[in-house]
Amino acid sequence: MELFERYRTPFLDYLEEQAPHTPPKALYAPTNYIMQLGGKRLRPLITLMAAEAFSGSITDALPAALAVEVFHNFSLVHDDIMDAAPLRRGQPTVHQKWDVNTGILSGDVMLVLAYRQLERYPAPVFKQLVVEFSTMAQQVCEGQQWDMQFPNQEQVRLEEYLQMITYKTAVLVGCALKMGALVGGASEAAAAQCYAFGKNLGIAFQLQDDYLDAFGDPERFGKQVGGDILENKKTYLYLHACTHASETHQKELASWFSTTTSSPEKISSVCAIFEASGATTAIKAEIDRYTAMATSALDALSLEEERKTPLKQMAAFLLQRDH
Numbered sequence: 001m002e003l004f005e006r007y008r009t010p011f012l013d014y015l016e017e018q019a020p021h022t023p024p025k026a027l028y029a030p031t032n033y034i035m036q037l038g039g040k041r042l043r044p045l046i047t048l049m050a051a052e053a054f055s056g057s058i059t060d061a062l063p064a065a066l067a068v069e070v071f072h073n074f075s076l077v078h079d080d081i082m083d084a085a086p087l088r089r090g091q092p093t094v095h096q097k098w099d100v101n102t103g104i105l106s107g108d109v110m111l112v113l114a115y116r117q118l119e120r121y122p123a124p125v126f127k128q129l130v131v132e133f134s135t136m137a138q139q140v141c142e143g144q145q146w147d148m149q150f151p152n153q154e155q156v157r158l159e160e161y162l163q164m165i166t167y168k169t170a171v172l173v174g175c176a177l178k179m180g181a182l183v184g185g186a187s188e189a190a191a192a193q194c195y196a197f198g199k200n201l202g203i204a205f206q207l208q209d210d211y212l213d214a215f216g217d218p219e220r221f222g223k224q225v226g227g228d229i230l231e232n233k234k235t236y237l238y239l240h241a242c243t244h245a246s247e248t249h250q251k252e253l254a255s256w257f258s259t260t261t262s263s264p265e266k267i268s269s270v271c272a273i274f275e276a277s278g279a280t281t282a283i284k285a286e287i288d289r290y291t292a293m294a295t296s297a298l299d300a301l302s303l304e305e306e307r308k309t310p311l312k313q314m315a316a317f318l319l320q321r322d323h
Contacts, residue, residue, distance in 0.1 A: 050180030074110035136175035143167030170202030200294035226267035245277035
């Protein structure tokens with residue numbers, strides 16, 4: 001998207017400039033490897049957008065943006081170890097390319113490197129950023145723990161699921177925006193509105209991801225449709241169906257989710273239950289609700305409309321995927 005390119009180039013230049021190349025190579029080669037695997041880089045770019053909205057300066061926000069991106073990739077390195085994942089962005093994961101111990105230690109140093117980027121700010125701003133960053137980091141860990149324990153938890157409430165995706169995914173989006181706003185000189189109230197915008201947008205995005213995994217066009221969605229169903233994941237659709245489907249459908253759903261078959265019939269049958277139970281209608285309503293809350297938070301900012309435009313375009317881009 002053309003909107004992002006104006007932010008992507010200075011960010012990638014700064015990323016390359018800050019890449020560690022000091023000994024020991026065995027520690028830093030994996031960190032440079034994961035950081036160069038690409039990805040959309042949306043989180044750091046929205047940090048730059050938020051800073052520009054208030055101060056007009058992208059350069060001042062580069063360290064905060066890099067801290068966000070390094071933290072995100074640190075979490076991916078450790079998540080891949082916990083999931084025993086062989087691939088990340090189509091390439092071998094760090095622990096697969098090296099070994100588990102290297103993955104753990106390289107991930108650890110990435111967390112330190114993220115904080116070191118924040119040291120570049122003067123004391124008052126540094127303190128604000130560290131408080132926000134540490135709160136977010138703790139919540140991401142809590143979200144990951146809930147995500148790990150849900151498969152073995154007999155019952156998961158929809159409220160628990162929403163809390164999990166908020167902490168595991170959405171708070172990082174909110175933090176990225178709030179940190180950019182703070183670097184740009186925003187007031188605490190304005191920065192809080194940026195956080196609310198990002199957090200609610202992140203929740204809407206994750207719920208849409210759940211929906212598209214079951215009902216999206218695989219070519220436009222970019223991954224296999226029905227993957228969550230085949231992995232027996234307790235998504236919003238599944239949890240809603242568990243409590244709102246007919247007794248017959250609830251038993252059928254439980255039967256399908258007790259198997260590890262990769263049969264297309266499993267996907268089609270479960271999707272039919274999702275639709276019959278009203279889960280698809282419910283998740284679309286939730287996506288709309290969180291999108292509206294995000295929009296309301298952005299509208300409440302006392303900024304000229306032209307300064308909000310990139311953020312609005314970014315939100316539209318994130319949520320304009322195949323339905």
